Amino acid sequence: MPGYLVRSVAPLGAERTDLLLRDGVVVALGRDAASQAGSEDTVIDADGLVALPGLVDLHTHLREPGREDTETVDSGTRAAAAGGFTAVHAMANTAPVADTAGVVEQVWRLGRDAGWADVRPVGAVTIGLAGERLAELGAMATSAAAVRVFSDDGRCVWDPVLMRRALEYTKAFDGVVAQHAQEPRLTVDAQMHEGVVSAEIGLTGWPAVAEEAIIARDVLLAEHVGGRLHVQHLSTAGSVEIIRWAKARGIAVTAEATPHHLLLTDELARSYDPVYKVNPPLRTAEDVAAVRAGLADGTIDVVATDHAPHAVQDKDCEWAAAAFGMTGLETCLAVVQQVMVEEGSFTWADVARVLSHTPARIGRVTDHGRPIAVGEPANLTLVDPAARRTIDPRVQQTASRNSPFAGRELPGEVRWTFLRGRATIADTVAVLAPSRTGAHA
Amino acid sequence: MRHLLSTTDLDRDAAVALLDTAEAMAQTQSRTIKKLPALRGLTIVNLFFEDSTRTRISFEAAAKRLSADVINFSAKGSSVSKGESLKDTAQTLRAIGADAVVVRHPSSGAPHRLAHAGWIDTPVVNAGDGMHQHPTQALLDAFTLRRHLADGRGDLAGRHVVVVGDVLHSRVARSNVDLLATLGARVTLVAPPTLLPIGVESWRCAVTYDLDAALTDDVDAVMMLRVQRERMTSGFFPSEREYARRYGLDGTRLGRLSDHALVLHPGPMNRGLEISAEAADSPRSTVVEQVANGVSVRMAVLYTLLAGDLAGEGDA
Numbered sequence: 001m002p003g004y005l006v007r008s009v010a011p012l013g014a015e016r017t018d019l020l021l022r023d024g025v026v027v028a029l030g031r032d033a034a035s036q037a038g039s040e041d042t043v044i045d046a047d048g049l050v051a052l053p054g055l056v057d058l059h060t061h062l063r064e065p066g067r068e069d070t071e072t073v074d075s076g077t078r079a080a081a082a083g084g085f086t087a088v089h090a091m092a093n094t095a096p097v098a099d100t101a102g103v104v105e106q107v108w109r110l111g112r113d114a115g116w117a118d119v120r121p122v123g124a125v126t127i128g129l130a131g132e133r134l135a136e137l138g139a140m141a142t143s144a145a146a147v148r149v150f151s152d153d154g155r156c157v158w159d160p161v162l163m164r165r166a167l168e169y170t171k172a173f174d175g176v177v178a179q180h181a182q183e184p185r186l187t188v189d190a191q192m193h194e195g196v197v198s199a200e201i202g203l204t205g206w207p208a209v210a211e212e213a214i215i216a217r218d219v220l221l222a223e224h225v226g227g228r229l230h231v232q233h234l235s236t237a238g239s240v241e242i243i244r245w246a247k248a249r250g251i252a253v254t255a256e257a258t259p260h261h262l263l264l265t266d267e268l269a270r271s272y273d274p275v276y277k278v279n280p281p282l283r284t285a286e287d288v289a290a291v292r293a294g295l296a297d298g299t300i301d302v303v304a305t306d307h308a309p310h311a312v313q314d315k316d317c318e319w320a321a322a323a324f325g326m327t328g329l330e331t332c333l334a335v336v337q338q339v340m341v342e343e344g345s346f347t348w349a350d351v352a353r354v355l356s357h358t359p360a361r362i363g364r365v366t367d368h369g370r371p372i373a374v375g376e377p378a379n380l381t382l383v384d385p386a387a388r389r390t391i392d393p394r395v396q397q398t399a400s401r402n403s404p405f406a407g408r409e410l411p412g413e414v415r416w417t418f419l420r421g422r423a424t425i426a427d428t429v430a431v432l433a434p435s436r437t438g439a440h441a
Numbered sequence: 442m443r444h445l446l447s448t449t450d451l452d453r454d455a456a457v458a459l460l461d462t463a464e465a466m467a468q469t470q471s472r473t474i475k476k477l478p479a480l481r482g483l484t485i486v487n488l489f490f491e492d493s494t495r496t497r498i499s500f501e502a503a504a505k506r507l508s509a510d511v512i513n514f515s516a517k518g519s520s521v522s523k524g525e526s527l528k529d530t531a532q533t534l535r536a537i538g539a540d541a542v543v544v545r546h547p548s549s550g551a552p553h554r555l556a557h558a559g560w561i562d563t564p565v566v567n568a569g570d571g572m573h574q575h576p577t578q579a580l581l582d583a584f585t586l587r588r589h590l591a592d593g594r595g596d597l598a599g600r601h602v603v604v605v606g607d608v609l610h611s612r613v614a615r616s617n618v619d620l621l622a623t624l625g626a627r628v629t630l631v632a633p634p635t636l637l638p639i640g641v642e643s644w645r646c647a648v649t650y651d652l653d654a655a656l657t658d659d660v661d662a663v664m665m666l667r668v669q670r671e672r673m674t675s676g677f678f679p680s681e682r683e684y685a686r687r688y689g690l691d692g693t694r695l696g697r698l699s700d701h702a703l704v705l706h707p708g709p710m711n712r713g714l715e716i717s718a719e720a721a722d723s724p725r726s727t728v729v730e731q732v733a734n735g736v737s738v739r740m741a742v743l744y745t746l747l748a749g750d751l752a753g754e755g756d757a
């Protein structure tokens with residue numbers, strides 16, 4: 001099969017070079033690339049583009065099965081490819097819940113058939129996300145989907161005994177428990193961050209302590225039983241402090257921050273526009289600064305999207321009636337570029353670390369998050385950092401419209417995404433997998 | 442003024458102008474024939490997603506005395522609770538040809554959404570939304586205070602108003618703090634710490650947990666907020682008796698007020714809880730007067746929103 005000669009690209013923003021992608025791998029680098037390329041290979045003039053390893057999202061809601069009106073595995077992974085991702089972790093809060101080997105294998109197969117990105121299903125920690133009994137974590141781990149990340153995301157594994165057992169049990173297959181840290185009693189009917197803004201606009205508060213109390217408990221549990229803990233969508237300055245402390249103590253904990261918690265604040269709730277309603281909620285400017293600092297110094301390991309598509313009617317209503325969540329796959333890299341690269345705290349190598357290498361390592365995703373080197377899988381994304389886009393949800397690949405960045409100008413544009421050497425995004429255009437065009441012919 | 446969603450929408454001059462208009466409306470209400478032709482031919486919809494007979498009747502009387510047609514749309518227990526959205530309801534009202542919508546809603550911000558989401562293009566009056574705002578209540582309270590403390594003119598500069606009770610859940614407290622501060626009054630909030638919102642320190646008022654201390658500080662008016670009995674079962678305070686003892690306006694506290702000081706309550710009152718019968722029925726109490734003033738203030742709001750528009754069209 002013909003390949004691609006990528007000319008004059010800057011891997012991780014470093015010196016420009018040429019890459020030859022063929023048969024799913026990087027077959028040559030530098031001068032060898034052009035000399036080994038044949039006339040059948042497509043030449044890409046990548047002058048000005050940065051090459052990154054294909055991005056890996058640890059936190060995606062693909063909504064299938066159950067809410068195909070808001071997203072499908074097909075549309076969600078196409079959005080992922082458009083955002084530069086080559087692998088995504090599909091959260092378990094579908095209908096039915098991904099709490100059995102059967103459901104995770106179904107989602108995994110849908111991802112493989114769609115062909116846009118590798119789908120790594122996340123298994124529910126408890127049956128039906130009910131927080132009462134462990135799901136068959138081992139069966140999901142040994143299934144074809146080879147689940148390694150377990151989460152009741154959307155709900156907190158609140159029962160401390162259950163959380164302890166999950167952290168212990170997953171050690172047998174090198175799993176990780178990804179916790180949605182939200183003390184439920186402290187967040188009954190909570191609508192937004194509890195603070196100055198909630199006091200004024202009269203929405204029930206979601207206090208920072210409800211997140212921090214669970215994280216503090218969980219890192220101590222992880223230390224006690226030696227399990228692997230991943231903290232999802234960390235959003236407060238206090239949470240950053242707790243993770244910093246835990247890591248200094250040698251506890252096996254990793255943490256993620258979302259793009260929206262790196263850029264947006266609770267001031268946006270003053271509009272009462274539910275596009276800004278998310279869980280955990282947007283916090284204060286001080287929290288945003290602390291989360292950025294935590295990402296910059298490595299306390300926070302990864303950026304994950306928490307891409308949460310919702311139907312129009314679930315956002316075009318009053319705040320309290322609206323669903324929590326925002327889309328994020330197609331704006332993630334742009335936000336990271338703006339708040340970390342352009343602010344001077346990140347190189348592109350750091351971007352690759354938090355959006356590809358480390359999430360792949362946490363999720364035990366082989367063949368992703370690899371170096372850009374000869375013999376490595378050709379999972380790559382080429383981004384034009386000089387481009388600027390005004391975000392328009394109507395032209396995005398996701399099936400939903402609830403982007404909090406709509407109308408905002410963000411830097412950077414994903415021009416090409418390669419999944420095992422195949423261009424899923426070719427000069428910003430989504431390209432259907434050959435197997436599917438064949439099937440449709 | 443396009444909508445009235447929050448008292449923070451009003452600067453000092455706009456607030457004083459509304460109160461002046463309300464005075465003018467009140468004058469007309471002492472005539473035998475109370476009806477004015479100002480809003481003839483216009484349709485005002487009272488859209489109530491929450492029961493409040495008092496507020497609805499007050500808005501209805503105000504609209505009718507300005508000769509507007511009134512449609513009462515009680516959304517509670519109707520199609521809305523079966524899942525018809527605020528948006529669909531709004532578009533129904535648009536089709537009906539509403540010229541203004543007066544909305545009461547249990548969710549904070551619902552009137553704001555109605556005004557700004559692009560569903561309808563009519564003026565919206567907030568008749569109370571969740572824990573957010575109840576601007577016409579604050580205006581009628583300010584109107585009442587101004588009559589007694591400032592001869593019905595100007596603002597409330599230098600006056601001290603103490604607001605007591607469940608501030609956390611109270612839209613009346615929020616709208617009053619904003620409006621009274623805008624009118625130059627000094628405001629002190631008194632509540633148990635559990636019934637004050639985190640973040641209250643940014644409000645334009647003083648805050649104390651000690652009612653007796655607050656009442657010794659040159660008080661011109663005490664505004665007692667209604668306390669829902671279910672707050673006790675959710676643990677905001679230990680018992681009704683303890684609440685009444687620490688935060689209720691009883692005869693002893695009433696007796697310590699200076700002669701001119703007023704007692705306000707937005708109603709309905711829990712006699713024996715936040716206010717004793719003695720305080721409620723004392724000559725200082727403006728509770729009944731507040732109801733009458735509510736009609737004048739709401740006439741002023743509707744007149745300002747709708748007749749202002751008509752005047753504009755006439756000029757064009």
Ligand SMILES: [Zn+2]
Pocket residue numbers: 153154155180232233279280
């Ligand atoms: Zn979550």
